[in-house]
Amino acid sequence: MGRFEGRVAIVTGGGSGLGRATARLLAEEGAPVGVLDLAADAADAVAAEIVDAGGSASAFACDVSDPGSVEAAVAAVAAGLGRPQMLVNSAGIGGFSRSEEEDPVRWAAIVAVNLTGTFLMCRFTLPHLLDGGGTIVNIASNAGLMGQPFSAAYCASKGGVINLTRALAVEYVDQGVRVNAVAPGGMRTPLTKGFRLPEDADLDLLRPVMSKLGVSEPEEVAACVAYVASDDARYMVGSIVSIDGGLVAYGGGFPKPKE
Numbered sequence: 001m002g003r004f005e006g007r008v009a010i011v012t013g014g015g016s017g018l019g020r021a022t023a024r025l026l027a028e029e030g031a032p033v034g035v036l037d038l039a040a041d042a043a044d045a046v047a048a049e050i051v052d053a054g055g056s057a058s059a060f061a062c063d064v065s066d067p068g069s070v071e072a073a074v075a076a077v078a079a080g081l082g083r084p085q086m087l088v089n090s091a092g093i094g095g096f097s098r099s100e101e102e103d104p105v106r107w108a109a110i111v112a113v114n115l116t117g118t119f120l121m122c123r124f125t126l127p128h129l130l131d132g133g134g135t136i137v138n139i140a141s142n143a144g145l146m147g148q149p150f151s152a153a154y155c156a157s158k159g160g161v162i163n164l165t166r167a168l169a170v171e172y173v174d175q176g177v178r179v180n181a182v183a184p185g186g187m188r189t190p191l192t193k194g195f196r197l198p199e200d201a202d203l204d205l206l207r208p209v210m211s212k213l214g215v216s217e218p219e220e221v222a223a224c225v226a227y228v229a230s231d232d233a234r235y236m237v238g239s240i241v242s243i244d245g246g247l248v249a250y251g252g253g254f255p256k257p258k259e
């Protein structure tokens, strides 16, 4: 019997990368999964993969930055699959820019998806979690725990996710709802494919955010998310779990490679 037998999970950004890997793993271990994504086709494809593999899943189109869309999607999961007991907030966007050139519209979009979107999903899922217990795992980033150049909006949004996690964790600690965050470093996903560094960017500034171990596979991080969501992590409350190849631990940054 899997760790999540019959426990309904909602995974945002479930159509790609870490969200996809997490949705597949939770389903493999028995969870009926609501796969939420702005990209409806991608959510459909992942739900179909899960069903083909013998699991249970349904896809729901959802823009996490839109309160009406979030409310409707959470209600649809509850009506279609049953009471949500787990929420994984993996939807996210980003991009590089010099801060003095950042487009205020893009700043607002990054904060709206990464931070406000995470809050809205918690806001509308919490009533279900409180009705019998549950858990939330927010996906933060090493960029929420350290400075990353050319990424002010992303860093600010992920820093916000980290303290949002702590705030919710203490608010609900005695009401049967555990809230934690997982903070990955670089993962091999489509997220960064469209990122372009500003012209003449000093690459040395980026060395501290590049692990000696390269990037992780999303499946490795999904395994960490599943542990945090499982009952084995009963005593884990408000934790920010780094899985980043040593980036935050190193602090000062990895030294230059030998010439």
Ligand SMILES: NC(=O)c1ccc[n+]([C@@H]2O[C@H](COP(=O)([O-])OP(=O)(O)OC[C@H]3O[C@@H](n4cnc5c(N)ncnc54)[C@H](O)[C@@H]3O)[C@@H](O)[C@H]2O)c1
Pocket (backbone or CB within 6 Å): 012, 013, 014, 015, 016, 017, 018, 019, 036, 037, 038, 039, 042, 062, 063, 064, 065, 089, 090, 091, 092, 093, 094, 113, 117, 139, 140, 141, 142, 183, 184, 185, 186, 187, 188, 189, 190, 191, 192, 218
């Ligand atoms: N890839 C990395 O190197 C890395 C590192 C640290 C943290 N993270 C975080 O991990 C999480 C997952 O990222 P990923 O690498 O799997 O990226 P990804 O691009 O592969 O997946 C993100 C998914 O979120 C969806 N999405 C975007 N905007 C949305 C919206 N408004 N509403 C609903 N869904 C939306 C996208 O359609 C996509 O399917 C993100 O929160 C990201 O910030 C990623």
